[in-house]
Amino acid sequence: MYQIVFSLLLFFNMGFTTGESFFFSSVSDRLRAILENSEPGESLRVRGISLGKVEELQVFYSNRSFDEAWSEQGILTEWAYELRFEIKQAQFDGLQPKDYHIELIDAFFASFEQNKKSKTINPAEEVAELDLLLTDAFFRLATHLERGKVDPSQLKSPWDITRKSSRINAISLLVQALERKEIRKSLEQLYPNFSIYKRGREVIRSLDEKAKEDSLDWKVIKVDKSLKVNDSHAVIPVVRERLIFWGYLKPYSLTDPKKYDSTLFESVKAYQVKNGMEPDGAIGKNTVASLNASPRMLMDKASINLERLRWLPDTIKEAELVLVNIANYRLDYIQRLDTLFSSKVIVGKSFHASPIFSSPLTYLVFSPYWNIPASIARNEIIPSVRKNPNYLEQKRMEVVTTAGKPVDPSQINWSSKNFPYLIRQKPGPDNSLGSVKFMFPNKYSVYIHDTPSKSLFLREDRALSHGCIRLQNPEKFAALLLRDQPQWTEAKIKEAMSRDSELIVNLKSKIPVVLVYLTFWADSKGEPHFRPDIYNRDAELIALLKR
Structure with a gap:
């Protein structure tokens, strides 16, 4: 009753004529009615907009006796405006403000501001509806900032790094944000714990400004051959x-x-x-x-990769890890945020794409055998033997049983579809794995290894392998990994890499290896770096982000 009387007094004090008739119902009464008439599991709709979890909204408002969160006595608060601003700023996170009801929220704000000018009371029904929209927008934005909008397990292109688990309770976060009147700070704390994330946001912001001054025609141009100085061409x-x-x-x-x-x-x-x-x-x-x-296309590309960063678990930011960015053809060995080692790598061809996953590096194999995968043996090696009976000898390969016992190739029917053996290449300078391989056991049978084909590192496009990661400078990498084992001197490592038999060396501690796919990042100076989408994975993700 007090609220109704107070509202009536406010109505007359604002200068309304007594001839006007109105009906005023408290905002909290309207919130209670809307929420208590909503069944758990059912969709709650406001002006045709479907909100998120009804249960979450019911808990939040019941805990505050259904008092409105974003207005006081029917007037929008400063933190309501702050949340609206943060919703619009979500575009620089690569998210879509429309996902957080911004069009309807803006319409309500405009109406309320007009009411203020004309000294008209904001209807309780509308205040309640806007309150629900803002609260739902906060919950939804918080969830997307913390873990991403898209579930990577639903992608057609594989992403086998476990998605970050939620570490916050959205209701508690909002309660705290409202108590402290710090909406921005509360949302910022959900950003991924990678410095490149905030720098990436600033890149999108600067690209947005660049797009505003863009008057170019970004029609696709092509060249049939590389153009050099003094050449003439329409492009x-x-x-x-x-x-x-x-x-x-x-x-x-x-x-x-x-x-x-x-x-x-x-x-x-x-x-x-x-x-x-x-x-x-x-x-x-x-x-x-x-x-x-164009700038807009680059904004999309940056957005995709900020989403990928939101998926990564906090454990990725280890004190020590080996990071392979497949799209950048590069491996970095990082310890306490310092890059101890960086090298070019060769990754899988588009039809033998290197997988995205994480696994601990546990041991090295010097002078390794190359145990040829069954698919390569079936599709490449066996057909070559049929054409050239000396192929195995020329390639220093041998046939063995599954128990490792050598088999005479001349006794094998190479035309048979049944091939119950394994083929492996002996250690040596021509071994396809080179002189050392770095093992992080995984279901993909992917590892990092040396290669005798050093000239391939001069190529710009280095998606050339069957999925494994070929490393340009394996000796230095091995020395760094074994630096806590003093017996492994430079001379001993070189000797181990030229043996005629395998030598396994266990690491004293396991080091996480993370294979990621980032086609954009911003460096420590905030400079943007864009890379080709070698596996054509960006389009699927941008479509889902914009859906």
Whole structure:
């Protein structure tokens, strides 16, 4: 009764005429009615908008005796405006503000602000509805910031790193945020514990500003062959225009716009360095493909990778770990946030994609046998033996039983579909695994290893293996892993890598190995790095984020 009387007094004090008739019902009464008439498990809808878990809303409001959270005496609070601002800022997390009812929330805000100007009381029904929308938006945004919007287990492309488990209670978080009147701080604490996440948000923010000044036609351009200095081509003016847009080049006078001149050459090299390409200055398919990306497209790419960071469990941020970014063709050995070792790697071909997973590195094998997988033996080795009976000898391969007993190849019917044996390549300089392999047991039979084909590391596209990770500098990596075992000197490691039989060396402590797929990140200086989507996985994720 007190609330009704107070509201009536407020009504007249605001200058309303006594001739106007109205009916005022308290906001808390409306909240109680809406929630108590909603069945657990059923969808609660506000103005046609489906809210999240009814049970969560019921618990939150019943704990506060159904008092409104985002208004006082029918007037929107400062923290209501703060939440609306944070919902809009979610675009820089790569999330969609529309997922958090922003259109309807904005409509309510506009109506209430107009009511304030005309000295009209905000109807209790509308205040209650807006309160529910804001609370549900907070819960939903908090969940997405903490663990991601998309469930990686539902992707067609595999992601076999266990998704981060929830460490917060959304209701408790909101209660605390309202008590402290700190909506932003409460949501920020849900960000992934990786410094690259916040830096990534700032990249999206700057790209958004860049998109606002964008007047270019981002039609797709192609080249049939790499263009070099003094070549002429119709795409040259477009390349020049886009490099000027991105700040790699300043406008300059031209005699022939279609000619690839030395000024453009220097800016192309600078662009290639920034985008992880070989800075040869040639305008090839990778350079052109990268230049086809508009600011909005790059915002999408960054958004996808912030979502991937939200999936990663907190345990990934270990004091010591080996991180392989497949899309960047690089391995980093990190200890206490310092990179002790960084090397180029070769990863799986698109049809033999390196998997995304995490497993502890436990031992090394020097001078390893290559136990050839059955699929490779069936599809590649056996057909080669049929064509060339000396193939096994030439490749230093041997046939063994499952127990490891050698089998005479001449006694095998190579035309038979039944092949109950294993094929392995002996240790040596031509062994496909090189001189050492680094083992982190997993269901994919994937590991890190050396390779005799060193020239492949000079290539820009290094998706070339059957799924394993080939390492450019294995000797240095082995030395770092064994640095707590003094007997493993540089000389002894070199000797172990040139044996004619395997030598297994266990590590004193297990080191997490994490294979990830990030096509974007921001470095310690906040500089963005974009990489090709070599496995064509980004499109599926951006579609789900925008759904």
